[in-house]
Amino acid sequence: MKKTTILFFLVSLTILQFSCDSDSIDLDPQGAISSDVVFTDPAFAETYLNAVYNGVPHGFSAPDGWYMLTSATDDAENSYPWPSSNTKFNTANITSENSPFNGLWNNAYFQIRRLNNFIQNYDQLEGADAVNNRLKGEAHFLRGYFYSLLLKTFSGVPIITVPQELADDLLVSRNTKEETLNFIVSEFDTAAGFFENAETKSSTRGSWDAAIAIKARVLLYEGKYAESAVASKLVLDNTSRSLDSDYQSVFVNNDATEVIFDTQFSDPDKGHWGNLFNTPKSSGAVSGWGGTGPTQNLVDQYEMQATGLLPSEAGSGYDINNPYDGRDPRFEASIIHDGTEWKGDVFFHRPGGNAGIATSGDFTRTGYSMKKMIQEDTNHNDRSTQHWIHIRLAEVYLNYAEALIESGASLGLAVDAINAVRTRSSMPDIGLGSQSELRIRVRRERRVELAFEEHRFWDIRRWGIAGTPEVLTIYRVDMDTDGNLIDDGKEIWETRDWNVEAGGLFPIPQSERDKNTNLTQNDGY
Structure with a gap:
């Protein structure tokens, strides 16, 4: 009877967590349930980890x-005046207090505190080895x-790896970037070792x-780059995943075969508002809140x-009178x-x-709206249920290709990896070229x-191009009232600002530094 009561409480707790935003709650099952139950019974242990999975950030809430984080890149502009993409990122107005x-x-x-507690105690698990190994692997995967x-x-x-109590020294200094990287790599390697002898679960869990x-x-x-290429190749050679034949369906189909890790939403217990916040604002039958407006900068990158x-290249076949054909x-x-x-x-x-x-209201600022990831067959006024993909096989191919290119090795294999992604979308192969x-x-x-999918936000930072005029100058379509392009079809919408001194990093929160004076601040803040 006692165990049944605890199970009911724990399941109720999980439902509550899945129905709330993670920022609005601070519930820890370990504080409510005896550790001799949580860390011995796999069912309770899994529910404990479920709460951690619920804390994994997803891209439908920046x-x-x-708003979508892509609006803080040269790929999009959000139509709302208030998001951080417009008020902080694109105006270089980020501080340690408002980041x-x-x-x-x-x-x-x-x-991480939850995971440290779990990892310290997981050897008490009394389940089958395949189950225990999966749970241990998930804990290290999530911490990494x-x-x-x-x-x-x-x-x-x-780097904190043990549960901290008030009696402990909480004034921990920052580890170096290399130390942090090495720890992350070791966590993923440890997780992979457990997963090799574990039962398999869905893409919503570590694997x-x-x-x-x-x-x-x-x-x-x-x-x-060399180490990255080896790891990506290991996945490509051993995964059971395959690229889906229909690119558009990948982002609205929870069962997409190429998804490696995602967050899924089951309405009404768990959902988001991605459809409403990104369906175009319109005076027609279908009207959402506008949201993410792709830029002409991005549109120009889609080849013929x-x-x-590219449309700008001689012999491409581009017709300015039919620019989207x-x-x-x-x-x-x-x-x-x-x-x-779209949507009828x-x-x-x-x-x-x-x-x-x-230039005002929620109508597109750029002359484009986002279709990818948005459910066409769902009323945009209802809560959205499409998944957010954290990593999928197509990215692994491109990570592999980039790592090979940057290491200057096996450029032919890099071309093959790029072409694998292009073939899925019926695009012609690229040929072998120089590293540049x-x-x-x-x-x-x-x-x-x-x-x-948020990659551009980090790519332009790690490539060192985020502060270049090419990225900071945002173009929208230049079109007349009949739908004809004017001149080359684009005009400058805005020129953004960039914190050169900060580079691509963000500030350590000032509130944390007030509590812990051993935390040094990143440059530029």
């Missing part, structure tokens, strides 16, 4: 609000994942594929399908443009159209294939 990533620091260490988020955002951070694939990503971001050339199929799958039929309505983004370009030529190709491929 660091401090309901949108302050919440990440607090949440990550809260979840949260530290990887901290690393790319702040660089080196304090061998996820541990090695995200390790490869972290190594790539930190310039460890027949030739594999014959483009890479990922363009139509990702972006609503003037004349797009036609959206005219031309000036004066039902969803026309504007292939660097341009893989970066373009990442931008198109991974559009709106």
Whole structure:
């Protein structure tokens, strides 16, 4: 009877957590349930970890609000005046007190504290080895994942691996970037070792594929190209995942075969508002809140399908009178443009159209709207249930290709990896080129294939191009009221600012430094 009562309480707690935003609650099952139950019974242990999974950030809610982080890159502009993309990121107005990533620091260490507690006690588990190994692997995977988020955002951070009590010395100093990286790699390796002898579960939980694939990503971001290539190749050679034939469906289908790790939402217990916040504002039958407006900068990166050339390149086949015809199929799958039929309505983004370009209100600022990831067959006023993908197989191919290119080795294999992704979308193969030529190709491929998935935000930082005029100058479509392009079809919408001194890092939260004077601040803040 006692065990049944505890189980009811724990399940109720989990439902509560899944129905609330993680920022609004501070519930820890360990504080409510005896440790001799949580850390001995696999069912309770799994529910304990469920609370940590619920704390994994997802892209339908940006660091401090309901907007897409891509609007803080040259790929998009948000139509609302209030998001941090417009008021902080794109105006270089981030401080240690207002940074949108302050919440990440607090949440990550809260979840790490939970995981440290679990890892310290998981040898007490009394389940079958396959179950116990999965739970142990998930704990190390999650700890590595949260530290990887901290690393790319702040660089080196304090590595804490044991539960801290008030009696402990809590004034921990920052570890170096290299120490933090090495710890993350060791966590993913430890997780992978457990997963090799564990039962398998869904993509919503850690796995061998996820541990090695995200390790490869972290190594790539930190310039460890040879090691990154080895890890990505290990996944490509051993995974049971495969690229889905329908690119557009990947982002709205929870069962997409290429998804390695994702967060799924089961309405009404768990959902988000991605549809409402990104469906175009319109005077027509279908009207959302506008939200993410792809830029002309991004649109110009979609090649012509027949030739594999950019519209700006000679011989591409581009027709300025039909600017959206014959483009890479990922363009139509990702972006609503003037004349797009969607959700049973036609959206005219031309000036004066039902969803026309504007400078105020929630109408598109750029002349485009986001289609990728948005559920066409769901009423946009209802809570959204499409998953957020943290990593998928297509990214692994591109991570592998970039790592090979940057290491200067096996360029032919890099070309093969890029072409594997292009073939899925019926795009012509690219040919072998020099390192610098292939660097341009893989970066373009990442931008198109991974559009709106938050990769561009980190890519432009790690490549050192975030502060360049090319990235800071934002273009929108230049179109007349009849839907015809004016001149070259683009005009400057805005010129953004960039904190050169800070580079690509964000400040350690001032509130944390007030509590812990041993935390040094990043440059520029």
